[in-house]
Amino acid sequence: MTVDHQQTDHDVIKHGHRHEGPYKHVVAFIFSIVLTLIAFAAVAAGGVNTTFTVIILLVMAVLQVLVQLGYWMHMKDKGHFIPILFLVGGFFVAFTCVVMALSWVWW
Amino acid sequence: MSSAHVDHTHGTLPHEPEKATHEGRNKILGFWLFLGGESVLFGTLFATFLALRNQTNEGPTAHELFNMGMTAAATFILLTSSLTSVFAIQAMHRHKLKQLVAWLGITVVLGLGFLGLEIYEFAEYVHKEHFGMTTSAFSSSFYTLVGFHGAHVLFGILWISLLIAQLFKKGLTVVTAPKIYVSAIYWHFIDVVWVFIFTVVYLLGKVG
Missing domain, CATH: 1.20.1280 (Monooxygenase)
Incomplete structure (x- = not known):
């Protein structure tokens, strides 16, 4: 800080x-x-x-x-490793959903 | 404020009262897990929208429909409410109850402004543009995604309003502080989702 x-x-x-x-x-x-x-x-x-x-x-x-x-x-701020892990994990799955939807529907 | 809590507002509360108790810290940690889940949920709605956004079934297209002025106004209102929410947390860290309540109140009012704009926008689409829920795959996925975000804003407004009532009743304590903190994190998350919505839905929709 x-x-x-x-x-x-x-x-x-x-x-x-x-x-x-x-x-x-x-x-x-x-x-x-x-x-x-x-x-x-x-x-x-x-x-x-x-x-x-x-x-x-x-x-x-x-x-x-x-x-x-x-x-x-x-x-x-310090002490936010686990929150970052949770949120990045969520974003990763969310992003995978987007790639999945676009590729399965239109390719 | 009840006399039992006067001590807490005059120096015995720790710097970050939301993290003073084990329960408070667990509440915040659990809330981050919930936000991870919320990200996935919004991710699926974004995925559906992106896959279907050009399927307009001869109804209005994104380019014809969207009004950039209204979207910009809604964006600035929500961004400002994120700032007032941060100010509320700073007031809480200084144990200034009145400031805390005032900033939370302003956040709620801005949230209501955002929601009012969205309702007006949807009403205009339905009545003037004949763009209803069942008009096209684009309209269904649009209303589901943006409406779901609007429902989150509404929930945040109700939640923060109840917390303001609780602050009047119980004052700022190590029990009420984690609730305030978590609601502020929620409010910022709603703003993060809106950043994706105005970019992906409105601006990219306008670009084509």
């Missing part, structure tokens, strides 16, 4: 934690908004190159999900 110099009010507790300031969450929020705007703008601009647009959309979605999971669901 990074040391947050702005937070000094009665904040060092028994595990050596400090309270997190709102700043990094506001930054994460602004980052999410920017990613969303890029995704919507890529579609609004439209028509230039579909493959390129699709790649932009997928990259924005992945970055957005990482912000949500890492910062807001605290997965980047």
